[in-house]
Amino acid sequence: MAVDTPNPLVDIDAWEAFCDELKAAGQQIIRPEAPTDELNRAEGWRYLTRLTRIALDMFMECSDRDFPSFYRPSHETAKIGADNPDNYYLRAEINGQHDYRISGTRGTVAYLGFIAIAGGYEEADGNMRSVSAIDTHSGLEVNADGSIDVILSQTPQPGNWLKITDDTVAVLVRETYLDRSTETFADLTISRLDMGDSKPAALAGPKLKADLAKTAAFVKGTATLFADWAQGFKEHPNTLPAADQEYCQKLGGDPNIYYYHGYFNLADDEALLIEADDIPQCDNWNFQLNNYWMESLEYRYVQIHVNKHTAKYRSDGGVSIVVSAKDPGCENWLDTTGHREGTMAFRWIGADRIVHPRCKVVKLAELAQLLAQ
Incomplete structure (x- = not known):
């Protein structure tokens, strides 16, 4: 039959x-x-x-989304949209109609932030909107033993509460280092509440x-x-204009970060000099080089970025950063790793005020004299 x-x-x-x-x-x-x-x-x-x-x-x-787990949406060999070399990123997919708990250890990173996300780059409008945020800059509570708990729900909760909405699809975690070689990242897990004995x-x-x-x-x-x-x-090559901050938030940007994006295009005998004459109080700041596709350059083995901790400061408290293909023998030199052109980004993280960086293309032969002034 x-x-x-x-x-x-x-x-x-x-x-x-x-x-x-x-x-x-x-x-x-x-x-x-x-x-x-x-x-x-x-x-x-x-x-x-x-x-x-x-x-x-x-x-x-x-x-x-009923059995969420953290994964790394951007890391050393998978990069998106000027990924920050100082960040350890985590993401978990969730359903805004349910409640969740994030728990684990705080670690020692300088900045730890959680953002509830709605939308994504796969949608027609390309927006990955920030629904709400909680972070160490704005009062994330840490237990005496170094552990943390965050509740994700639509209704307010005591302690660390991250508001979510019906259209929330994910939670994004940013762990920002000052020094990757000495700091410990947060060890976190996520689970849906009221799961009972259900299984995937x-x-x-x-x-x-x-x-x-x-x-x-x-x-x-x-x-x-x-x-x-x-x-x-x-x-607009070799400039660092301030980004549209509201638009950055629509794409999943951190509300505590003030962003700049630009493009470098340099001849072999040229350098780009980036200067900030006054460094505000902040959780961190950094500058990085990316390729044309807005992937950070190879930061595991090459100096392609500098931050609040790693930078060498001038005697007046300001900072000068040099971008070039050849090593000019100066402090804060960043290697373009064979790229004559590409994108770049500057961030103030948790800054008490905004100071705009300045950019200038100079000849490598004139660089030492300019830095000495």
């Missing part, structure tokens, strides 16, 4: 649609304004593979199709968003 076999809920069409969307993301790497040299093109194709790895964690491996559901066809589609949409949306940013920065 023949047995009827139902049509599969997930057939090859879902996989082909996923592959087609990933293929379409490649158009961002060959945009006419993007650099065409071997290094930037190679980094562009690698960038898409990195975005795919991040998206697979986000939408495939860690997408059960088996993977269903409709969810698999949706997760594949979101994965590909994230890769394409993220690549497009930051290629648009780089294009805009390129129009």
Whole structure:
């Protein structure tokens, strides 16, 4: 007797649609304004593979909002949107209609912040909106034994409370170091409250199709968003204008951070001199170099960024930072690692006031004289 076999809920069409969307993301790497040299093109194709790895964690491996887990959405080999070399990032996918608890140890990092997120780069508007935030700058409570607990819910709670809404989809954690070699990051876990004896559901066809589609949409949306940013920065090279802070918050920016973004484009005999004559009281500040795709350069092995702790200060209390391909033999030199052009970022974190940095292109032969003035 023949047995009827139902049509599969997930057939090859879902996989082909996923592959087609990933293929379409490649158009961002060959945009006419993007650099065409071997290094930037190679980094562009690698960038898409990195975005795919991040998206697979986000939408495939860690997408059960009833059983959330922290994963790293940006790290040493997977980078997005001027990722901060001083940060250890964590993210967990949640459902704003449920309550959650984050618990663990505070660690010794200079700054620890939690942000509830709505939306994402995979959506049509590309916004990853900040719903609410709690952090060490604004009074995160730490227990006497160094442990912390944060409740995520729509209704207010005693102690550390992170407000969420119906449309909240994730919580993002930023742990900011002054010195990675000596500080200990926070060790955190997250769980949904009122779970009882339930267990994760088996993977269903409709969810698999949706997760594949979101994965590909994230890769394409993220690549497009930051290629648009780089294009805009390129129009005003070797400057560090203040970013639109409200727009940064719509993309998941920390409300305690004041952002600057720019573009460097230097000849072999040139350097970019960045100066801040007055350093405000702050939790941290930093400056970093990125490639065209807004990935931080290789900070594990090369000095491509400087912060409040690692910087060498002038006798007047200000700071001078030098960006160039060749080592000029001065303090606070940052290596462009073979890039003649790329993006860059400056941040004030928890600053009591804002001081705008200044930029100037100088000849390497004249640099020593300028720094001595």
